[in-house]
Amino acid sequence: MSLVKFRRRRPFSSLIPQDFFDMDDFFDNRGWVRDMVPSRFWNGKTVEPALNIKETDDNFEIELAAPGFAKKDFEVTIEDGCLNISAEREHTEEEEEDNYTRKEFSYNSFERSLQLPDSVKQEAIKAKYNDGILSFNLAKKEEAKKLPPKKIAIS
Incomplete structure (x- = not known):
């Protein structure tokens, strides 16, 4: 799959x-x-963040664009064969002067879920967040990896 x-x-x-x-x-x-x-x-x-998925012989590589978030804003879980990614961020800014008060706030959130293929080792999933990109490395099970062609000798 x-x-x-x-x-x-x-x-x-x-x-x-x-x-x-x-x-x-x-x-x-x-x-x-x-x-x-x-x-x-x-x-x-x-807003649904952009997502790149690349399959190699040994793993799947997923990149999710989520600029402006911090590592602590993300929650990543695996449940029933799904990789669930969510993030939530609130920002509040307040400035008080003699005759006025300025308040600004913003709230951003998203959720993405990906159905994982049976060939993924769920216990070996690795994630990192760097420069606005949340990256995942999903290693494949040994039996799912593509084997090189085997030459058969003819007798």
Whole structure:
């Protein structure tokens, strides 16, 4: 089994020519209401960090772009064969002067889940965060590694 990006089916996708633009990029952050059900608590803007997945003979390498976060902001768990990545960050700034008070705050969060293939050693997953990139190294089980071709002698 390989890791693949889940692609949602978008409304009206059959009406717009595919070569006009990439449908996933166009609709990802345009305010489509989740499950097409309006909610007064959701403003339609979600951020899903970009993700690169590379498979080699020995492992999978995953890179998730999450600039502005710190290591302590992340929570990474494995549950039921899924790698769950979430992060949450709050920032508050307050300035008081003689005749005014200025307060600013921001809140950022995201969640991503990846179904892990059976070939991954779950106990050997390594993660590191450097320069806004959260990297994972998922080692493959020995039986899942691609073996070099074996030459058979003909007698």
